[in-house]
Amino acid sequence: MKLRLLLLLLCVCRLGLTEEPSPAAPHVSGTADKGEDDSDHDCRGTFSPEQHRVIGGAVEQLGLRLLENLPISPQQPNVILSPLSLALALAQLTLGARNETENLLLQSLHALRLPCFHHILGSLVPYFSHSSVEVAARMYLKPGFDVKISFVEDSLSRYKSQPVPLVSVEEVNQWVENVTNGHIANFLESIPHDVVLMLMNAVHFKGEWQTRFDPSVTSKGVFYLDNQNSVPVDMMKSAQYPLHLLDDPELEAQVASFPFKGNTSFLVVLPRGNVSSLLPKLNISDLYRRLPQEKTMQVNLPKVKLQYRQELQEALTSMGLGSLFSAPNLSGISDFPLKVTGVRHASTVELSEEGVEASATTAVTSMRSVSLFSVNSPFLFALVDDASLAPLFMGIVTNPAPDHDPMLRDDPHGNGNGTMSDQPTTDSAGKRDTVGDHSDGLHMEEVEDNSWQPCSAPSGGKHGNELQKKTQEDETCLKTEDPVPA
Structure with missing residues (x-):
């Protein structure tokens, strides 16, 4: 049985950008902007199975809410998504969110009252590396975009999201094809010129039944x-x-x-x-x-073998996250005003x-x-x-x-x-x-x-x-x- 992959893409654009940034490397700002505040909690060391199950419950609630808001029609009769992938991408975005935007994201993640949320959720990534589950993440940054070092460091340490320059749609699509073992090709048709940040997350599973079917x-x-x-x-x-x-x-x-x-x-x-x-x-x-x-x-x-591709903006708006696409506070990422322009994912599921x-x-x-x-x-x-x-x-x-x-x-x-x-x-x-x-x-x-x-x-x-x-x-x-x- 194969759940080949869900690939999730969060696109963030810079408001008011009318020209292409200079073709330089992304500029990582040294601004000391603290992200997650776990000063009242000990968030180091190994987390207990009970703590992982609490986070698992939060991931489940996110997935159920999303399923409730995704349309089913004769043209698209099946919905396939990865609550884990969505949680990882939105949690990474939360690292750069402030004030009301941060609260809205944490609320959607069912994490407002969960201590050490980022640490525990992030600890699942290396945990899954010892199983049949593979998680891949990447942060594409537009050359010349001024991004805060705290966001880059937190994204890398919590969610293993490696920063790389956003060069071309061909390079992005090639990475997608590579991490999906060729099962998702031509993920993006183009990249709008005002997009300065893309958060990519992929979850892949290929399992073996304990008792197979003949x-x-x-x-x-x-x-x-x-x-x-x-x-x-x-x-x-x-x-x-x-x-x-x-x-x-x-x-x-x-x-x-x-x-x-x-x-x-x-x-x-x-x-x-x-x-x-x-x-x-x-x-x-x-x-x-x-x-x-x-x-x-x-x-x-x-x-069966099913495929599913969907833009999630409408569903997330129905879940109360509409401000992400208009005027969010993402000042933990950059001092420039930013907004999310799209949340896109693709998945395939195969039962064999x-x-x-x-x-x-x-x-x-x-x-x-x-x-x-x-x-x-x-x-x-x-x-x-x-x-x-x-x-x-x-x-x-x-x-x-x-x-x-x-x-x-x-x-x-x-x-x-x-x-x-x-x-x-x-x-x-x-x-x-x-x-x-x-x-x-x-x-x-x-x-x-x-x-x-x-x-x-x-x-x-x-x-x-x-x-x-x-x-x-x-x-x-x-x-x-x-x-x-x-």
């Missing part, structure tokens, strides 16, 4: 967009997958945690209703506390079968059924660092196959959410193949625990063999409101 079992499945439409999608499947699965009545959703090697996990929240309704109620640390022990079950997970540790078996070896977690309707995900519980990536997926035309279902009132029920496929002879094994055609007759019958997918005549008419036995299938058998 590529030979991946097959076409159906993803239900709503009660009327669906799209075909490749489904990764496993008949016996160890999973932490929680049925949360408050969220009205199932919550599953897929473990990775390297102290990270992939959290999926699959609601019965609108996925956007999850955001005001979501609390990742609380969910992790309540996740039960792993249980072996059948799993269907879409195999990759992994180095196979499950004990990928075929059904008995006639008894196990629970099924099938991600076949809109869901929210988070890639979480298990120690700090900071979300490295978060996103909402409402259509994993945006390039496919939706297919109209014949049964608009059917149950499109398979989170609480089995949805085996049917062949042309009406036999139901067990999910995860299409070679032996074993039927699931007996059911463990509460003896609930598995449901087949809602019927739809335009889907060929992907959706077949319900059989009579499905009339007694488990409804989506029923709890998952323990």
